[in-house]
Amino acid sequence: MIGTPILPEIRELIEQRNFSALQRLFNDWLPVDLAELISDLPENEQAILFRLLPKDVATETFEYLEVDAQQNLLNALTQKDVTHILNSMSPDDRTAMLEELPGPVAQELIKLLTFKEFKIAKTLLAYAEDSVGRLMSPDVLSVKTDWEIGKVLEYIRTHGHESETLNVIYAVDDHGKLVGEMMARDLLLSPLDKKVGEIISEDKIITLTATQDQQDALEAFKRYDRVALPVVDSNGYLIGIVTVDDMLDVAEEEETEDIQKFGGIEALEEPYIDLPLLELVRKRAVWLVVLFLGEMLTASAMTYFEGELAKAIVLATFIPLIISSGGNSGSQAATLIIRSLSLGEITLQDWWKVMKREILSGLMLGSLLGVIGVFRVIFWAMILDQYTSVWLLIALTVGFSLLGIVLWGTLAGSMLPMLLQRLGIDPATSSAPFVATLVDVTGIVIYFSFASVLLKGVLL
Amino acid sequence: MIGTPILPEIRELIEQRNFSALQRLFNDWLPVDLAELISDLPENEQAILFRLLPKDVATETFEYLEVDAQQNLLNALTQKDVTHILNSMSPDDRTAMLEELPGPVAQELIKLLTFKEFKIAKTLLAYAEDSVGRLMSPDVLSVKTDWEIGKVLEYIRTHGHESETLNVIYAVDDHGKLVGEMMARDLLLSPLDKKVGEIISEDKIITLTATQDQQDALEAFKRYDRVALPVVDSNGYLIGIVTVDDMLDVAEEEETEDIQKFGGIEALEEPYIDLPLLELVRKRAVWLVVLFLGEMLTASAMTYFEGELAKAIVLATFIPLIISSGGNSGSQAATLIIRSLSLGEITLQDWWKVMKREILSGLMLGSLLGVIGVFRVIFWAMILDQYTSVWLLIALTVGFSLLGIVLWGTLAGSMLPMLLQRLGIDPATSSAPFVATLVDVTGIVIYFSFASVLLKGVLL
Secondary structure, eight states: OOTGGGHHHHHHHHHTTOHHHHHHHHTTOOHHHHHHHHHHSOHHHHHHHHHTSOHHHHHHHHHHSOHHHHHHHHHHSOHHHHHHHHHHSOHHHHHHHHHHSOHHHHHHHHTTSOHHHHHHHHHHHTSOTTBGGGTOBSOOOEEETTSBHHHHHHHHHHHGGGOSOSSEEEEEOTTSBEEEEEEHHHHHHSOTTSBHHHHSOGGGOOOEETTSBHHHHHHHHHHHTOSEEEEEOTTSBEEEEEEHHHHHHHHHHHHHHHHHHHTTSOOOSSOTTTSOHHHHHHHHHHHHHHHHHHHHHHHHHHHHTHHHHHHOTHHHHTHHHHHHHHHHHHHHHHHHHHHHHHHTSSOGGGHHHHHHHHHHHHHHHHHHHHHHHHHHHHHHHHHTTOOOHHHHHHHHHHHHHHHHHHHHHHHHHHHHHHHHHHTTSOGGGSOHHHHHHHHHHHHHHHHHHHHHHHSTTTTO | OOTGGGHHHHHHHHHTTOHHHHHHHHTTOOHHHHHHHHHHSOHHHHHHHHHTSOHHHHHHHHHHSOHHHHHHHHHHSOHHHHHHHHHHSOHHHHHHHHHHSOHHHHHHHHTTSOHHHHHHHHHHHTSOTTBGGGTOBSOOOEEETTSBHHHHHHHHHHHGGGOSOSSEEEEEOTTSBEEEEEEHHHHHHSOTTSBHHHHOOGGGOOOEETTSBHHHHHHHHHHHTOSEEEEEOTTSBEEEEEEHHHHHHHHHHHHHHHHHHHTTSOOOSSOTTTSOHHHHHHHHHHHHHHHHHHHHHHHHHHHHTHHHHHHOTHHHHTHHHHHHHHHHHHHHHHHHHHHHHHHTSSOGGGHHHHHHHHHHHHHHHHHHHHHHHHHHHHHHHHHTTOOOHHHHHHHHHHHHHHHHHHHHHHHHHHHHHHHHHHTTSOGGGSOHHHHHHHHHHHHHHHHHHHHHHHSTTTTO
């Protein structure tokens, strides 16, 4: 929070080599703020500042840095410092860093780990990307059900220092099988002579598995309001813990992916500004070309109606207005339905209820735009002083087309995400541009169909 | 997790009035699952089932219900039960319910509170909607800095039962001013004769204020990875606590608002399926009409070029293809930039860097679509067996227009969100439909400008 504004001051102190002043200043700082400060410094000054930090603060600060800055520091620090940091990092943060580093670099670093940490790192990296295993920390404290609370408190004081969290303590049987959980709250409120087994509620424990998708874990955290959840293997043995702070990051990542999909781009795996330009263009080009090829059908449709167009060139004038209205109403409907599906507010079983709502919405919105459209055409003709009864028919063509297209856009936009979900495809794939393209093509057909009926014998 | 599949079985037990079997069954259930089950039952059966729950489970289950179901139960239960539930609910969950209920109903319920709870409820409801005060619970445990850990543990065992969380304990001075915090972890790991003052780090405490926006609180939780944050008044006195479980809900709400804005809809305040139809239509109509009025400029632009159109009707054929490509590339750019701004990956100072990236991206994407477009036109003419040198010029017109429009769409889509942010308007307002509309109008002008240069003397 204090980071950037005093950056120039700090850089001056670095230049003056006034390290004691810097150390005094940083004494009050939180690791996350130190990490932000370090990221804002030029690369060659980052290590200077980092070396000034006390060892435990240094490791925690390191955990908060982006991978770029981490890699820069790893290059600049002595092997001894690197070894210390790697071995004292939380296993989950270390996994997150190792998976982002280039393969050979990660391999070199893993060699610096002690045998115990090496085994942990190898195990965690073996889990699939986006699996719970990659977020998990194996540093979890477990106690036996027949222990008294007094004994548990003493055990924690001596053995709990490595544990990822002490907000939840797990109870296991003699074989290490998870049988229950105890919140710090229960532990702190219970009389000292009560047994663990009397406090834990054995049937109600919620667990994760290491191979599960992180998205599922996020759902479980949201549903059960937990600060940590235990991870068990297929036999029910406790193998680790996931804490809620990692979940806010997962939530953010999932959200970004959804939003990017919805904007018609493949999900980027790195921040926009860090992604190499060619990669950025490739991610955008794929969908842009697919949509372009789809949109080519509009040209084919228009060619089909070229005869009508030649006779009544005025019809062309309203095409962008009409098809874009369909696209806009489709985008709105798709946005609403995709979000409601993802929040679980509606399910596939509700399709008929949704359809009824959307037909009514489409009729109302379409009528509204249709009426505005009719007035627009008539008003325009009057201004140009060209108003004749033919213009009334043109106005009606525009009006009815708008009604039809908005209704169709609304229906397509709402039903397409549900259809995709039914087919096992992520509904967010039916992005705003995708729906708009679909509606454009049909929009032209709807428009010219109304025109050929209403204007037959008049203009056509 | 167990809820819905066994719903028929449960309804049968209710019909048979086999309450003991139901009670045995529910013994193993978590409140959140009980709440889901109750929501799935018809209204008249909800209260029957709810009355079977033990008192403490009942209150917790009640807290998980949606407001609709809560209101239904409040109507069906005896005044005594309602009084018990209202007085034993967490203050933050109670505030959330009272603020959603119709005013007169909430007033009636508040009268059932004890004097102590009444004062709490009034205080919390006095804070603005979306402020930290509405999420806060005043049930927070504080200890003195000169206490020994042993004394703190004893104090918690006797006085901690009401506290919203025991994962963090706050240290206050003799006047109640917050001076530091202690994680359950610190408490559990410290020797019993250590003093609180030796453990807490006084300078580094992060606090919230009750009048602060919930969005700010969310940022603080994400940044500092906390499970709870203290709320202080303007003089630094501890008045409450906010816990992270409420933050996941805030995050979800903010996300929904962003997504809806981006889809070109005013943010809905209720789930899609619960919103009255007319309200739903109104929320969509506002932007749809604004966009429609904007899009009318396309008709004006086309009228301006009607002479050219009449001479070369074939030009009309490609209009939807060309303007939609601009809209799509604009949507992509806007999505990327809005999301990056909201994640803090880029700031306004980066505008020039972003602009350079987007000019290059736009040139590459535009060239790609332009080349495809040129081939499409030539290929089409050959198939129709009409290919002449005029068609080559038409193809070039389409190709250059695509390049120009994609470049323009990319630039407009990326710069508009930054401009809005600069003006203090939420960048998410530059929704996909908004950008598409903007690009459509200019797209027509770009297209006909290329046409009049390239086709002069040939077709025009």
